Amino acid sequence: MAGNMLDNRGGGDGGWSFPAIHPEGRRFGLIAIAISLAVLLVLDWELLGWPMLALSAGVFAFFRDPERAVPQGSDLLLSPADGRITQIAEVEWPRELAAVPGLATGPVWRVSIFMSVFDVHINRAPIAGSLRDMIYMPGEFANADLDKASERNERQHMIIERGDGTVVALTQIAGLIARRIVPFVKNGDILAAGQRIGLIRFGSRVDVYLPAGTQPAVLMGQKTVAGETVLAHIGQSRLIEGIAL
Structure with a gap:
């Protein structure tokens, strides 16, 4: 849930969700999907189109940007x-x-x-x-x-x-x-x-x-x-x- 605060006292929603995709990667993922769909639907090259579509999902995954719990300490x-x-x-x-x-x-x-x-x-x-x-x-x-x-x-x-x-x-x-x-x-x-x-x-x-x-x-x-x-x-x-x- 957007804006939901998590803490070490059990507060917040700990359910699994897809990590955010960094804005730097969104355009690469959309371009990859567009090319894959063109190969799959326009050229009708299923043998190539389906692997390319799977690769497009990999592009989004590459740019995933999960939150991190940063430990505190001056040293x-x-x-x-x-x-x-x-x-x-x-x-x-x-x-x-x-x-x-x-x-x-x-x-x-x-x-x-x-x-x-x-x-x-x-x-x-x-x-x-x-x-x-x-x-x-x-x-x-x-x-x-x-x-x-x-x-x-x-x-x-x-x-x-x-x-x-x-x-x-x-x-x-x-x-x-x-x-x-x-x-x-x-x-x-x-x-x-x-x-x-x-x-x-x-x-x-x-x-x-x-x-x-x-x-x-x-x-x-x-x-x-x-x-x-x-x-x-x-x-x-x-x-x-x-x-x-």
């Missing part, structure tokens, strides 16, 4: 993307970020989240703060799961600074199928943790660079939910272990 660094963690490594800064004031010097922890075409593709702010800078870099469209994609693929960096000076950088990376990075925000915007900040069309990757003195609180292969999964506790460094089932 929390949240996942900006739905997907699977495919890389956790100490790395040097990308060349375009190496000289940005306020970022930690030397190697930093980078957590990479790969988004398949089946994941929600709305990206969200990992922390609350001011969007200090956005840096767009043209590049290739290689497989976003490769390590070299961080420096070769088309990408967009976002640098978010909290009131206490803590800075978190994230990078939206285009891939083989993803051909456009769409921001919802601009330089100087004040962001809330978990706020929608953009999307990458049709499968790709997001890198998160952790602040100094902070280590990941997630594991390789773990599934993440944008705006809900805690990637790290800012200022905390401790070993995290899990069991592969």
